[in-house]
Amino acid sequence: MRLALAVLAATFTAAPALARTDYAPRDAVEVANAEWTRDAVLYQLNTRQFTPEGTFKAAQKQLPRLAAMGVDIIWLMPIHPIGEAHRKGSLGSPYAVRDYRAVNPEFGTEAEFRAFVDEAHRLGLKVILDWVANHSAYDNPLTKSHPEWYTRTPEGELTSPQGTDWSDVADFDYSQPALRRYMTESLAYWVREFGVDGFRCDVAGYVPTDFWETARAELDKVKPVFMLAEWEQRDLHARAFDATYGWGWKEVMQRLVKSGEGAGPIRGYYAGQAETWPQAAMRMVYTENHDQNSWDGIAAQIYGPAYEAAIALSFTGSGLPLIYNGQEADNDRQLEFFERDPIIWKQGRHADLFARLIALKTETRALHNGRFGAPMVEVPTSQSADVYAFTRGAAGERVFAVFNLSPRPLTLTFDKARHHGLYTDALTGEAASFAGGETLDLPAWGYRIFKQTK
Numbered sequence: 001m002r003l004a005l006a007v008l009a010a011t012f013t014a015a016p017a018l019a020r021t022d023y024a025p026r027d028a029v030e031v032a033n034a035e036w037t038r039d040a041v042l043y044q045l046n047t048r049q050f051t052p053e054g055t056f057k058a059a060q061k062q063l064p065r066l067a068a069m070g071v072d073i074i075w076l077m078p079i080h081p082i083g084e085a086h087r088k089g090s091l092g093s094p095y096a097v098r099d100y101r102a103v104n105p106e107f108g109t110e111a112e113f114r115a116f117v118d119e120a121h122r123l124g125l126k127v128i129l130d131w132v133a134n135h136s137a138y139d140n141p142l143t144k145s146h147p148e149w150y151t152r153t154p155e156g157e158l159t160s161p162q163g164t165d166w167s168d169v170a171d172f173d174y175s176q177p178a179l180r181r182y183m184t185e186s187l188a189y190w191v192r193e194f195g196v197d198g199f200r201c202d203v204a205g206y207v208p209t210d211f212w213e214t215a216r217a218e219l220d221k222v223k224p225v226f227m228l229a230e231w232e233q234r235d236l237h238a239r240a241f242d243a244t245y246g247w248g249w250k251e252v253m254q255r256l257v258k259s260g261e262g263a264g265p266i267r268g269y270y271a272g273q274a275e276t277w278p279q280a281a282m283r284m285v286y287t288e289n290h291d292q293n294s295w296d297g298i299a300a301q302i303y304g305p306a307y308e309a310a311i312a313l314s315f316t317g318s319g320l321p322l323i324y325n326g327q328e329a330d331n332d333r334q335l336e337f338f339e340r341d342p343i344i345w346k347q348g349r350h351a352d353l354f355a356r357l358i359a360l361k362t363e364t365r366a367l368h369n370g371r372f373g374a375p376m377v378e379v380p381t382s383q384s385a386d387v388y389a390f391t392r393g394a395a396g397e398r399v400f401a402v403f404n405l406s407p408r409p410l411t412l413t414f415d416k417a418r419h420h421g422l423y424t425d426a427l428t429g430e431a432a433s434f435a436g437g438e439t440l441d442l443p444a445w446g447y448r449i450f451k452q453t454k
Contacts, residue, residue, distance in 0.1 A: 027278070027280065028234070028237070028238060028278040028280070028281075029237045029238060029278050029280035029281055029370075029371070030238055030239050031216065031227075031237065031238070031239060031240065031241065031242055032220075032224070033226075033242050033280075033282075033369075033370065033371065033372075034224035034225070034226060034242075036072065036126060036226075037073075037226050037242055037282070037369060037370075037372075038368050038369060038372040039072070039361055039362045039367075039368045039369065039372070040072040040073050040126075040226075040320065040369060041070065041071045041072050041073070041315075041320075041321050041322075041323065041358050041361065041362075042071070042072070042073045042075055042228075042284065042320065042321065042322040042323070043066060043069075043071040043073065043074050043075065043322075043323050043325065044075045044077070044289055044290065044322060044323070044324045044325060045059065045074055045075065045076050045077065045325050046077045046290060046325055046335065047059055047076060047077065047079065047107045048077075048091070048094070048106070048107070048340060048341075049325070049326075049335050049336075049340070049341050049342050049343055050062070050325055050342075050343060051342060051343075052342045054106065054107065054340060054342065055106075055107055055108045055112070056079075056103075056107050056108040056112045056113050056115070056116040057108055057112050057115070057116075059116065060112075060115060060116045060119050063116075063119055063120055063123055063125065064123060066125065067123040067124060067125055069328065069351075069354065069355055069358065070355060070358035070359055070362060071125070071323060071358065072124075072125065072126060073125070073126045073127075073128055073197070073198075073226065074120055074125055074126070074127050074128070075128050075130065075200050075228070075322075076127065076128070076129055076130060077094050077130045077290060078094035078095055078097060078104075078129070078130045078131075078132060078202075079094075079103050079104055079107060079113065079129060079130075080094070080097045080098065080099055080100060080102060080103065080104055080132075081097070081098040081099045081102050081103070081104050081105070082094060082096055082097070082098060082104060082106075082137065083096040083097070083098040083136070083137020083138055083139045083140060083168065083169075084098075084137075084139055085137065085138040085139040085168075086138050086167050086168040087168055087338075088167075088168050088337075088338045089336075089337070089338020089339050090338065090339060091106070091338055091339055091340065092168065092338060093168055093169075093337065093338060094130070095130075095132050095166075095169065095202060096136070096137040096138075096168045096169050097132050097136050097137055097140065098136070098137045098139060098140050098141075099140065099141070100136075100183070100186040101186055101189055110194075113194065114194055114195075117194055117195050117196060118195070121195065126197035126198070126226065127195075127196050127197055128196060128197055128198040128199055128200055128226060128228070129190055129196050129198075129199050129200070130199070130200050130202060131187065131199040131200065131201050131202065132169075132202045133172070133183050133201060133202070133204075133207050133211075134161060134171065134172060134202065134203050134206040134207050135160070135161055135166065135169040135170055135171050135172055136169060136170055136172065137168065137169060137170070138158060138168065138169070138170050140170075142182075143158060143170060146178065146179070146182075148173075148176060149172060149173060149176050149178070149179040149182075150170055150171065150172060150173055151170075151171040151172065151173045152173075158170040158171075159171055161203075161206060172207075174207055174208050174211055180211050180214070183211070183215070184211075184214060184215045184218050187199060187215055187218075187219060188218055188219060188222055191219055191222045191223060191225060192222050197223075197225060197226055198219075198225035198226035198227050198228070198242075199225070199227055199228070200228040200230065201227065201228065201229050201230060201241075202230050203230055203231070204229035204230055204231040204236065204241070204244075205229070205231035205232075205233055205236075209235060209236060209240060212227075212229070212236065212240035212241065213238075213239040213240045215240075216239065216240045216241070217239070226242050226243070227240060227241045227242050227243070228241065228242065228243045228244070228245075228284060229241040229243070229244045229245070230245055231244055231245060232244055232245050232246070232247050232248065234276070234277055234278070234281065237278065237280070237281040242282050242370070243281075243282035243283065243284050243320050243369075243370075244281065244282075244283060244284065245283075245284050246283035246284055246285045246286075246319055248269055248272070249266075249269055249283070249285040249314075249319060250285070250286065250287070252265035252266050252268070252269045253265075253266065253287075253303070253306075253310050253313075254302050254303070256405055257302065257303055257304060257306045257310075258302075260406060260407050261406075262385045262386040262387075262405060262406045263384065263385065263386055263387055263388040263403070263405040263406070264385070266313070266388055266405060267378070267388055270317065270318070270376055270378075270388075270390075273318060274375060274376070279318075279370065279371060279375060280370045280371035281370060282319075282320045282369045282370040283318070283319050283320060284319065284320045284321075284322055285314045285317070285319035285320065285321055285322070286314060286321065286322035286323075286324065287303065287307065287310050287311055287314060287327075288324040288327055289322060289324050290324065290335075290337070305407075305444065305445050306405070306445040308350065308353065308445075308447075309403055309404075309405065309445045309446070309447045311350065311353065311354070311357070312353070312357060312401075312403075312447055312449065313401075313403055313447070315357040315358070315360070315361050315367070316357075316360075316361075316367060316392075316399065316401045316449055317376060317390070317401075318373065318375065318376055318392075319369075320369050320370070321357075321361070323354060325343060326343040326345075327348070327350070327354070328348050328350065328351040328354050329343060329344070329345050329346050329347070329348040329351070330346070330348035330349055330350065331343055331344070332344075353427075356426070356427055360399075360426050360449070360451070364393070364397070364399055364451065365393065365397060366392040366393025366394075366397055366398065366399050367392060367393075367399060373392065374392040374393040374394070375392070376390045376391075376392055377390060377391050377392070377418055378390050379391060379400070379402075379414055379415075379416060379418050379419045380414070380415040380416055381402075381412045381413065381414055381415060382412050382413045382414075382415065383404075383410050383411075383412040385406075386404055386405060386406035386408060386410060387402060387403065387404055387405070387406075387410070387412055387442070388402075388403050388405055389401065389402040389403070389414070389419070391418055391419050393452075395421065395452070396452060397452060398419070398421065398451075398452040399426070399449065399450070399451055399452070400419040400421075400423060400434070400449075400450040400451075400452070401447065401448070401449045401450070402440060402442065402447060402448045403447040404442035404443070404444065404445060404446045404447065405445070406444065406445070407444045407445065408444055409441075409442065409443045409444050409446075410441075410442055411439055411440070411441050411442075412439065412440055412442070413437070413438070413439050413440075414434070414436075414438065414440075417436065419434050420434050420435055420436065421433075421434060421452050421453075422452065422453045423450035423451060423452050423453060424450065424451055424453055425448065425449070425450060426449040426450060426451045427449060431453075432450050434450075
C-alpha cells in the first residue's frame with residue numbers, strides 16, 4: 001500500500017508543466033468589414049416588380065429617392081437569365097439561373113446594368129447581387145458541358161436539392177474542385193467587370209463553408225466586399241460572411257404578437273445573441289422580404305398593430321436592418337414571384353418613420369452594425385413581463401429605448417439607474433429627463449426612443 005502511494009505521489013510530482021499557451025481571447029470573426037458597412041441599411045430590390053417597366057433603366061430613376069431615404073446597400077434579386085426547363089409560372093423563378101455571367105434580357109442589357117451600378121455609386125450607394133451557388137436551372141449549359149458538376153440520383157439523373165420542392169433547379173456537387181473554381185471566378189467577374197460590391201448568397205448553408213471562405217478571400221483581392229448569407233450559423237462569420245440572417249428575430253416577434261405573451265420571447269432572443277454570437281457578427285433583421293411581403297397583406301396579418309414597433313426595434317436593437325421594396329409605400333399585397341406584378345407606388349404611412357430611423361442609425365455610433373456598434377444593456381422596469389427596455393452606448397452618446405411588446409396599455413417605472421440622463425425623443429425632438437422616480441405611459445404596442453443630449 002505504501003509503495004502504491006509512493007508511486008502515485010511520484011507520478012503527480014513528475015507530471016510535466018503545461019506548455020506555454022496564449023489564453024487571451026481571440027476574435028471569432030476574422031472577416032475585415034468594409035468601412036461602409038459600419039452603419040449600413042439594406043434595401044432589397046426585386047427588379048421585375050420594382051417599376052411598371054421591370055427594368056434596370058427604370059429602376060435607376062428611383063435611385064435618387066432611395067439615396068435621399070438614407071439606405072446604403074441595394075440588394076438586387078437575381079439578375080441572370082432564367083431557365084425554361086421545368087419553369088414555374090410564365091416568367092420563372094429568378095433563382096433558376098441559366099447563365100451566371102449574363103443578365104436577364106427581361107431586365108435590360110449589360111450596358112444598362114452597368115449604368116445602374118455606376119449611378120448607384122455616384123449617389124453613394126452600394127450594390128450587391130443575389131447569388132445562387134447551390135443549384136442552377138436544368139437547362140443551364142453547364143449540365144451539358146460539365147455534367148460531373150451535378151448531384152445525381154441513384155439512376156444517374158439530375159436532381160433538385162434534396163428535401164425541397166424546387167423542381168425547376170438542379171443541385172450542384174461541391175466535391176468537384178473545377179465547379180468551385182468556376183463559381184468563384186463567376187463571383188469575381190461581377191466585382192471586377194461591373195463594380196458590384198458584394199453578394200447575398202442564397203441558401204448559403206447548402207454550400208460547403210470552405211467554398212465561401214475561399215471565394216471571400218479571392219473577392220477581397222479585387223476590392224473590399226460585403227457578403228450576406230441566407231443562413232443562421234456562427235462559423236460562416238469567421239472567414240466568409242459579414243452578415244447572416246436573423247431568422248430567430250422574426251420568429252420571436254411573430255410569436256409574441258400572435259400570443260400576446262409579452263416581451264419574454266424577444267428578451268430571450270437578445271440574450272441568446274449576446275451569449276452565443278460574436279458581437280462582430282452582423283445579423284440581418286427584418287419584418288418583410290421576398291418570402292414574406294406586403295404591408296396590408298402578410299405583414300398586417302402577422303404583426304397587426306405591432307408592425308410599427310417591430311420596424312423600430314429592428315433599427316434600434318442590435319442587428320442589420322432590411323427594408324423590402326414597397327414597404328415605404330405600404331404595399332398592399334404579396335407580390336407575385338413567377339409573374340409580373342409591379343408595386344403601386346404612393347406615399348406610405350411609414351415612409352417618414354423609415355427615414356427618421358435610418359437617420360438615427362446613421363448619426364448614432366451606438367446603433368451601428370456588428371463590431372462598430374454598442375451592445376444592448378437591459379433596463380429593468382416594473383412591467384418587465386410586457387416591456388423590453390434597453391440602452392446602447394456609453395454615457396453622453398447613449399440611446400435609451402422602451403418597447404411595450406404587448407396588447408395591453410400600461411404605466412411603468414424603472415428599477416435601475418442605467419438610463420439616467422438628459423435626452424431628446426429621437427422621433428419627436430421633445431426633451432426628456434431621467435433621474436429616478438419617473439413613470440412612463442405606453443399604449444398597447446407603444447414605444448419610445450430617446451437619444452442622450454448630455
